[in-house]
Each structure stands twice: as structure tokens, then as C-alpha cells.
Amino acid sequence: MPVFKYAAPASFYPIAGRLIPWFAIPAALLTLIGLFLGFLVAPTDFQQGESYRIIFIHVPAAWMAMFAYLVMAGWCAASLIWKTRLSSMMALAIAPTGAMFALIALWTGALWGRPTWGTYWVWDARLTSTLILLFLYLGFMALHAAIDDVRRADRACAVLALIGSINVPIIYFSVKWWNTLHQGASVSLTAAPKMASIMLSTMLIMVFAAWFYTIAVSLARLRSIIAEREAGSDWLTSHL
Amino acid sequence: MSGQHAFFIWGSYGALALAIAIELWSLRQRRRKALIHALRAKQAAKRMGSSRRFEEHA
Numbered sequence: 001m002p003v004f005k006y007a008a009p010a011s012f013y014p015i016a017g018r019l020i021p022w023f024a025i026p027a028a029l030l031t032l033i034g035l036f037l038g039f040l041v042a043p044t045d046f047q048q049g050e051s052y053r054i055i056f057i058h059v060p061a062a063w064m065a066m067f068a069y070l071v072m073a074g075w076c077a078a079s080l081i082w083k084t085r086l087s088s089m090m091a092l093a094i095a096p097t098g099a100m101f102a103l104i105a106l107w108t109g110a111l112w113g114r115p116t117w118g119t120y121w122v123w124d125a126r127l128t129s130t131l132i133l134l135f136l137y138l139g140f141m142a143l144h145a146a147i148d149d150v151r152r153a154d155r156a157c158a159v160l161a162l163i164g165s166i167n168v169p170i171i172y173f174s175v176k177w178w179n180t181l182h183q184g185a186s187v188s189l190t191a192a193p194k195m196a197s198i199m200l201s202t203m204l205i206m207v208f209a210a211w212f213y214t215i216a217v218s219l220a221r222l223r224s225i226i227a228e229r230e231a232g233s234d235w236l237t238s239h240l
Numbered sequence: 241m242s243g244q245h246a247f248f249i250w251g252s253y254g255a256l257a258l259a260i261a262i263e264l265w266s267l268r269q270r271r272r273k274a275l276i277h278a279l280r281a282k283q284a285a286k287r288m289g290s291s292r293r294f295e296e297h298a
Contacts, residue, residue: 051245054252061256096266100259108252115248213260220267227274232281 007084009226010235016219016226023219027212034206042198052199054112059203060210062105065133066168068098068214072140073165076158088154089229091161092144093222097214099137106130117181125174126182129167136164150229 006012038056045052072094079087109127110120121127140157147153175184187193193200230236 049245051248053249057252057256097263100263104256104259107255111248111251115245217263217267221270224267224270224274227271227278231274231278232285236278237282237285 007082007086009086009089009230010233012086013223013226013230013236013239016223020216020219023212023216027209027216030205030209030212034202034209037198037202037205042202043196045199048116051112051115054108055199056203056206058105058108058112060207061101061108062130063207064210064214065098065102065105065130065137066171068094068101069133069136069161069168070165072098073161076161079154080158080162085154085229086226088158089222089225090218091157092141092154093218093225094214095137095140096221097217099134099141101210101214102130102134102137106134113181122181124180124182125178126171126180129171129174132167133164133171136160136167140164 006015034056038053042053042056044050072091075087075091075094078084079091106127109130113122114120140160143160144153144157147156174180175182187200187203195203227236
């Protein structure tokens with residue numbers, strides 16, 4: 001199949017290099033637009049005052065942390081099924097950015113929780129399951145670093161990522177399944193939005209910025225991983 | 241942005257900016273190390289090739 005041609009690190013390495021600016025530049029532009037709208041255009045919330053502006057990074061970070069984990073687990077599944085080396089490298093490239101977004105979601109959530117709930121942290125279902133997500137990311141990276149044989153490390157991490165993916169629907173539905181301090185879903189495909197359109201559009205712009213940033217950074221990290229693993233190969237020396 | 245919520249807002253945006261800065265810096269460092277490693281491997285391969293040619297010639 002022609003698509004498998006691009007599953008080879010040698011084929012994907014130059015493509016990744018060409019793709020990075022196509023995601024990095026929109027990420028920067030969308031962030032600037034989002035910050036402009038979020039700080040200068042969106043009005044003050046009548047209930048929460050200025051603190052609600054944390055939503056413009058909290059929600060994109062939380063969504064990205066969950067989605068990046070599912071993408072990472074998808075690449076891990078692909079690596080187990082098709083035994084493609086690039087799939088494992090993709091999963092490894094996504095993990096640090098996913099962990100960063102999980103940490104940001106927890107941090108911004110704590111800073112938003114203090115003025116709105118009166119506390120930085122509660123052992124609530126949504127918060128605890130997001131903390132577990134961060135530990136899963138850290139565990140994935142630590143496990144890979146702990147095993148010397150790269151192939152064995154890839155397989156072990158793939159199994160861990162696939163088992164851990166059960167946590168993502170738990171995070172998403174936690175506010176429905178349990179009584180939690182955390183509010184319900186801000187945006188739903190089936191219901192009308194619960195926030196003003198300028199706030200919603202600013203949040204969605206920041207979501208797209210997070211997407212583009214994650215793709216750009218993951219591709220850049222993937223190139224480094226390929227260069228580390230393929231050092232000494234003929235095709236890589238032609239790119240140096 | 242002023243008032244009682246400034247700490248929480250700037251604490252959030254500042255943490256994101258710091259996290260992105262650290263991630264981009266570590267990416268740059270990793271890329272540098274990977275390229276140096278690959279270049280050394282290339283030079284080692286070249287040296288091995290030239291010594292093999294010398295042995296064949298000898």
C-alpha cells in the first residue's frame with residue numbers, strides 16, 4: 001500500500017520538516033488572536049469577574065491533554081498491530097506535550113478553583129482522574145527511559161498507553177457519573193452553548209492554537225527521535 | 241488586568257508561557273544533541289570505510 005511508504009522514518013523525516021512551519025505559524029497567529037480577544041474584547045463575567053479568563057487556556061489544555069493521550073494510544077495500537085517503527089516514535093513524540101498540557105490543565109484549574117470554589121484542590125472525580133492522566137504520561141516516559149532495548153521499551157509503553165486510555169472517557173464523563181465540584185461540559189454538540197459567543201469563539205480559537213502547537217512540536221520532537229535512532233544510517237547522513 | 245484576581249490569571253498565563261518556553265528550549269537541546277550524535281556516527285562510518293579501503297589496498 002502506498003501509505004505504508006510514509007511509515008518508514010526515512011520517508012517521513014523530510015516530510016515532518018516541511019510540515020512544521022505549516023502548523024507552527026498558525027499556532028502563533030491563533031494564540032495572538034486568542035489573547036487579543038480574551039483580554040481586550042471579551043467582557044468581564046458578571047458572576048466570576050475577571051478570573052473566568054483562565055477558561056481560555058484551561059479548557060484548551062484539558063482537551064488537548066485528553067485528545068493527545070488518545071492519539072498517543074492510537075499510535076501505540078498501530079505499532080503493536082503493524083509493527084511500524086514510526087508509530088512508536090510518534091507516540092513517544094506526543095507524550096511530553098500531552099504531559100505539559102495535563103500539568104497546565106491541573107495548574108490553571110487550581111488557580112481558577114481558588115476564587116470560584118474557595119479551594120485550590122479537592123479529591124473530586126474530574127480533578128483526580130486528570131491527575132491520573134498526568135501520572136500516566138509521566139509513567140509512559142519513565143518506562144521508556146528505564147528500558148535499554150528500544151523495541152522492548154516501545155512494546156511495554158504501547159501496552160501501558162492502551163491500558164491507560166480507559167482513563168480518558170472516565171475524565172470526560174466523570175462530571176456526569178459522579179457528583180463533583182467541577183462544572184459540567186462547557187461545550188456540547190447536542191446542546192446550545194452556555195456562554196457568550198465571543199467567549200466561546202475565543203476559547204475555540206485557543207483550542208485550535210493548542211492543536212496546531214501540539215502537532216508542530218510533536219513533529220519537531222519526532223525528527224529528533226528519528227535522528228537519535230537512525231544515527232549512522234545512510235539516508236540520514238544525506239540530510240545532515 | 242488588576243484587582244484581586246490578577247494573581248490567579250497571571251499565574252495561569254505565566255505558567256503556560258513558562259511551560260512552552262521550557263518545552264521549546266528542551267526541544268532545541270535535544271535536536272542539537274541528536275544532530276551531533278548523527279554527525280559523529282557519520283564521521284565514524286567514514287573513518288571505518290577509509291581504514292577498510294586501506295586494508296584492502298595493503
